[in-house]
Amino acid sequence: NVLNGATFVLAAHEITQLPYDSGAEVAFAGRSNAGKSSALNALTGHNGLARTSKTPGRTQQMVVFDLPPLKGAEGTEPLTARLVDLPGYGYAKVPEAIRLHWRSEIDAYLKMRRSLRGVVLIVDIRHPLKEFDRMMLGFCAATELPCHVLLTKADKISRGPASAALEALRKEMRKDGVTGTAQVFSSSAKNGVEEARARIIELLHT
Ligand code: GTP
Numbered sequence: 776n777v778l779n780g781a782t783f784v785l786a787a788h789e790i791t792q793l794p795y796d797s798g799a800e801v802a803f804a805g806r807s808n809a810g811k812s813s814a815l816n817a818l819t820g821h822n823g824l825a826r827t828s829k830t831p832g833r834t835q836q837m838v839v840f841d842l843p844p845l846k847g848a849e850g851t852e853p854l855t856a857r858l859v860d861l862p863g864y865g866y867a868k869v870p871e872a873i874r875l876h877w878r879s880e881i882d883a884y885l886k887m888r889r890s891l892r893g894v895v896l897i898v899d900i901r902h903p904l905k906e907f908d909r910m911m912l913g914f915c916a917a918t919e920l921p922c923h924v925l926l927t928k929a930d931k932i933s934r935g936p937a938s939a940a941l942e943a944l945r946k947e948m949r950k951d952g953v954t955g956t957a958q959v960f961s962s963s964a965k966n967g968v969e970e971a972r973a974r975i976i977e978l979l980h981t
């Protein structure tokens with residue numbers, strides 16, 4: 776699988792430091808400690824690729840990973856593809872100035888990045904749809920940016936409540952006019968990994 780070939784490129788403190796804006800990119804967004812970096816590791820099959828931490832607010836950069844070029848339609852050039860781990864959002868202990876910095880950087884990134892094909896929104900299945908998640912979904916709806924929600928840490932709850940959380944989320948997304956999909960996921964139990972990979976590859980091709 777293509778995601779297996781992910782390699783670290785750089786960590787950016789502002790969007791001007793990101794790689795040249797061509798090809799196709801999928802960004803991982805979510806609240807601090809939701810499990811973004813763990814999901815990236817599970818999806819790429821590389822345990823130490825994105826740094827994970829018990830301390831929320833670990834990723835205070837935009838971390839970029841290259842993927843092997845994607846084959847396009849017959850006769851077209853292969854497509855450069857990347858994954859981007861966005862800084863965790865909404866962690867109270869991060870100083871105000873830094874929070875404001877990231878709020879504007881993420882906002883600008885989502886609005887201006889031409890190569891951005893979609894957002895993977897990582898949500899802790901036990902705490903669905905906090906303010907940041909709603910903001911992201913609202914943004915995706917407004918800009919028609921496709922979104923795929925991973926309800927992660929599903930290993931922490933049993934099957935029934937997990938399905939109920941997924942149904943509630945899907946209902947809410949429909950209501951808000953989000954062009955998106957959602958699934959149950961677990962980085963620890965490697966639950967939903969194939970489904971998520973397929974969806975990400977689909978997003979990169981759009
Ligand atoms: P920041 O970069 O700090 O915003 O966090 P993050 O969203 O990248 O979260 P990270 O992947 O570092 O995970 C946060 C904590 O949740 C770590 O202690 C992980 O081990 C744990 N965690 C992440 N995913 C899962 C999961 O699927 N199941 C369980 N049980 N724990 C998880």
Ligand code: MG
Pocket residue numbers: 811812813826827833834863
């Ligand atoms: Mg992280």
